[in-house]
Amino acid sequence: MGSHRSALVATIRQELAEARGTARAVLAAAESARGEAQNRRRLVRDAYATCLSQLAAARENARRDIRQRFHGETERLTGHLRGLASVSASGAAGTSWRLWAPSEPEPGRGPGLLRIGTIEFDEAEALPALIPLLDRAHLHLTGPQSTLDEVITGVLLRALGSTRPGEVELTVYDPERLGETLAVFGPLGTRFIGPGGLGPLLDELVDRLCREPAPEGWQVVVLLADRATAEEMTRSQRAQLDRIVRIGVGRGVHLLVRGLELAEHPSIERITVRDRIASCGSLDRLEVRLDPAPPPERIAAFVREAAARLRQGPPPPRLADLEPARPWAESARYGLLAPIGDSTDGSMVELPLGDDAPHVLIGGPAGSGTTNLIYTWIGSLVTRYGPDDLALYLLDGTDGESFARYVPGPRDPSWLPQVRLAGINLHRDREFGLAVLRHLGAELRARADGEVRPRIVTVIDEFPMLLDGRDAIADEAGDLLEELARHGHTYGLHLVLATRETAGIQALTGRPALIARFTVRIALPKARRVLATDNLAASLIPRFHAVVNTESGLSGANRIVRLPDAGDRTAWGAVQRRLWRARPGGCAEPRVFDGSAVPRLPSTYRPSGTPGGGEPGAVLGERIDVSARPARLRLEPSAGRNLAVLGTRTEEACDVLAAAALSLAAQGPAHFSIVCLEASAERAAARLVAELPAADWYDASDVHFEPARSEVPRYLIGYGLDLVNPRLRPALRALLTGGPERRVHVLGWWRSVTRLRDDLAGDLQPIGAWVALDVHGSQLAPLYPRPGGPVWKPRPRRALFFDRSVHHTPEVIIPYEVNSDHA
CATH class of the missing domain: 3.40.50.300 (P-loop containing nucleotide triphosphate hydrolases)
Structure with missing residues (x-):
């Protein structure tokens, strides 16, 4: 019994020991699992934190990239808009008042847009706000009267300052202040209309639009109406106003209206102002921060200068103004046509050469500008007609070198590609002039059986040297001139004869068959015998002017032309070198005869x-x-x-x-x-x-x-x-x-x-x-x-x-x- 108990106790102890070992093993495993779980949670937490950090960085990078891309695009668009603005409103039309100064447009360029303020995208970006007027729109303004008057003053100053004096005719209807609102523009010939004058003014404008041809410039009519005007307008006056709105822009008449309603029409630019912030129809209702009123001293200085220039009359055109947009684009098949200056109304005066205007006679005393006229005409011709259409033979019968600028020289190797021959200093070498006439006579006979190209224009400055003296040279030269004058234009040969002496004209009058062919006459100041006897126009014109007459000098066919100053050889040289570089292959140097030079033995x-x-x-x-x-x-x-x-x-x-x-x-x-x-x-x-x-x-x-x-x-x-x-x-x-x-x-x-x-x-x-x-x-x-x-x-x-x-x-x-x- 005791031994059985002892064995049982030993078994229990053994099992307990095993159980404890198992428990310890389980506890160790559990502790290990708990540590592993904690480690895993820490790794997950760290990974999450890393992901959050990376996500935040990614978001920040994305935002930065978007900002950079957006900023770059904004910069590009802003630069593009600034470029467009500078082209659309250059000079006085678009410069801020701080830097403002009057400027004239480039030749052939129409009026641009006009600045009234700025469009602000943010604190750092602002673009000029531009509105249309001349050739584009009427303006209708709504808002505080004082602010609108400042806007109108600025618009008028920009329009007047970016055009030539006299091109903009200004009329102001101001019944409330009797013209005082815009009185600063009075010295420019501004017409002011007072109370009761609106109806007659509208009738006058409609009559002008319907009856007269479109003017060269523009008429700007400012209507500063008060309440009484708006209430008292009759149905007839309203109809006349609507009619001006419909047809005015196309004929150069523009309205600036404050205080009256205008019927809807595409030609109206409507500007609404509140607290110096404006919205404009053409700007898609973007907010425009208006420019301040133009400084009074700038207005006064501009008006004084413009008024003085108006009294002096417009300046003559420049030689560059006569150049075409594209050189050598004209065909000479049916003749030659080139401007030599502008008339008193600003339109260009063109000189023809063809079947109806075969030859030209130029006359004027010494110092009247004969050489300048010839330079101008040659410059205009050679920029329009290339060497395949035009050939020039140039003879200077004086003791000068007028045509030396067109041939190669020691300082400038370029020459005019159209010049085939140039004779200078011919005052004592009539033989060369005769030789050229013989050559042209042979060319005339050769062309009778062949192609009439290019047209030949022979310019003889001081042609009487060929006809001086009763000798064989004078007789033969006169006969050859008569043959060329009678038949030359039929085969593309044209003569341009110039003289400073009345004796030269008399030499031609002795040959009626010869002078009758010179239907185009150009008389310089104080010229005699060039025009008809009863045509005294040449005695009335000032320097740098000429009378152009295409009816053999008859009274009633005169056109007064203002000539540019073409004597600046440096300015002309740039044009000549450009044409010389563009000459076609095979274009030979011109034959040059200089009567003052001595040839060397080749x-x-x-x-x-x-x-x-x-x-x-x-x-x-x-x-x-x-x-x-x-x-x-x-x-x-x-x-x-x-x-x-x-x-x-x-x-x-x-x-x-x-x-x-x-x-x-x-x-x-x-x-x-x-x-x-x-x-x-x-x-x-x-x-x-x-x-x-x-x-x-x-x-x-x-x-x-x-x-x-x-x-x-x-x-x-x-x-x-x-x-x-x-x-x-x-x-x-x-x-x-x-x-x-x-x-x-x-x-x-x-x-x-x-x-x-x-x-x-x-x-x-x-x-x-x-x-x-x-x-x-x-x-x-x-x-x-x-x-x-x-x-x-x-x-x-x-x-x-x-x-x-x-x-x-x-x-x-x-x-x-x-x-x-x-x-």
């Missing part, structure tokens, strides 16, 4: 130059013609093929001989004998010897005229042959007589025809060609086949060349510059 006529200077022969100088060809003397092996240079001008004589020798040496093998008997020519002769490839030098001590035979041509170049020893004259005569057939030619200088004749014992037949310098025509009679000698008045750097095997009459040439230090 390098192709020198032994060191490129061989092949054209047809063989001795080059003596430049011909006075359109193509600038050299004057040549053919020296074939036949009798008389010698040259005599005659005159006392040493430098020119030496240049003629040097040019002849060098050009002959450039054409192939030849041998030269240089004989110098004149001390003043020794330097020139020595230079020639140094440049020639094969030359012998002879002076007075060993000169002889028996050159050895040679397989190549031999040329004896003689300086001062009139100084030859008398005992050598027979040998010289023999060489002149028999040398050419043996291919030996003499090119010599004699200082007079008498000395030449003495050397040749009176027989001048061996001299087949001669160049005369300062020798009068009568002295050349022994060398000329016609009695009395040629018509020739010597002038510096000009020579008369005659080759009896080629010429019927001598031709004037310009000796090349060869021997100068800068040649």
Whole structure:
């Protein structure tokens, strides 16, 4: 029993021990699970906190990104709106009063919008609030009277300050204050209407709108009505007001109305004001903070200046005002039409050239602006018509360089692409003017069988130089002018003749068939005989004005034009360079003839130059013609093929001989004998010897005229042959007589025809060609086949060349510059 109890106790103790162990294990597990759960809760809590933090950061980032994007978009839109505002209301139309100053619109640009205040989006952003008026709308204003009057004053100041003086005509109906509200604008010719004047004013406006053509400017009518006016308006007056609202804007009449109701119409801009905050129909009822009233001192200063300019009249247009919007966009198929200035009413005056207006005659005394008019017209033409439609031939018959601006120069290489030829300083070179007329006559005949393009406009400033004197040049020039005037316009050739002397007009009146073709007449101030005898308009116009008449000068066909000042070469140069850069491919430089310039011997006529200077022969100088060809003397092996240079001008004589020798040496093998008997020519002769490839030098001590035979041509170049020893004259005569057939030619200088004749014992037949310098025509009679000698008045750097095997009459040439230090 005891042992059983002991065993039971031991079992219970064992079970209890196991139970305790299990309990401890369970408690340990439970504690571990509790710790794990706590750890999990902590992790979840931490994760949640992290998520909340990330969510908050994400929200903040999103808000920041949205703000940045919104701000960038806002900045872009704001900048765009500011740009639009500056374009739509530039200058005086949109500048704040603090910086305000009057400004004139750009040529060809219509009126813009007008600023009345600002539109504020937030504290940092504000844009100008702009409303329409001129050419766009009537204004109807509602609100406190004093504020509305300030708004009206500002609108008028901006409208007047952004247009030219006189373009806006102002009428004010102010029965309550009798015009005092807007009296500051009185000096500008403002018309004020008092009590009882509304009905007549409305009738007058309707009559003007219905009967008169639309004016060049605008009429702004301000109606500052009081209560009595609104109550007393009749049905007829209301109908007239409605009619003005409907048709006024399209015809330049605009209403600014305060105190009267206007019937609904799309042309009305309604402005409602409360506490200096306005809403405008065109601004989609956005709130507009009105600008303060314009400073009185700015209004007064503007009115004084504008009134003074009104008294002086509008300024003439600028040359830039005559330019088209797009250059070379016009076609010359049916004629040429280009503005040269504006008339007294502001409209442009255009000058025609075509079948009905074939040619133009311009006249005015010295200093009246002939050159300025020509510059203006050329500038207007060349910006409208390109080189394929217009070709210009420009001749200046004075001793000036009027047309030098249109051709390449040492400082500016550009030229007008339309200019084909320019002659300047032609007062002593009538031959070049005649050569141009001959060229145009040939062009006329060529066009009779071909295409009439481009139109050719030939401008001859001081044209009487061609017709001066009763000689062959004047006769032929007159005949050619008459042919071109009669038939030229049919084939696209037009003449523009200008003169400062009445004698020039008289020269034309002696040819009625010629002057009758000049139906377009332009008379400058104090011009005589350009217009009809009973047309005295030119005596009444001031400087920078002209009378344009397209009916041969008849009274009743005058248009007075104000001309721009086109004399600023710097301003014109920018236009010319722009046209020059736009020239089409193959557009050649113009031929330029300058009567004051001395041409140099081209390098192709020198032994060191490129061989092949054209047809063989001795080059003596430049011909006075359109193509600038050299004057040549053919020296074939036949009798008389010698040259005599005659005159006392040493430098020119030496240049003629040097040019002849060098050009002959450039054409192939030849041998030269240089004989110098004149001390003043020794330097020139020595230079020639140094440049020639094969030359012998002879002076007075060993000169002889028996050159050895040679397989190549031999040329004896003689300086001062009139100084030859008398005992050598027979040998010289023999060489002149028999040398050419043996291919030996003499090119010599004699200082007079008498000395030449003495050397040749009176027989001048061996001299087949001669160049005369300062020798009068009568002295050349022994060398000329016609009695009395040629018509020739010597002038510096000009020579008369005659080759009896080629010429019927001598031709004037310009000796090349060869021997100068800068040649």
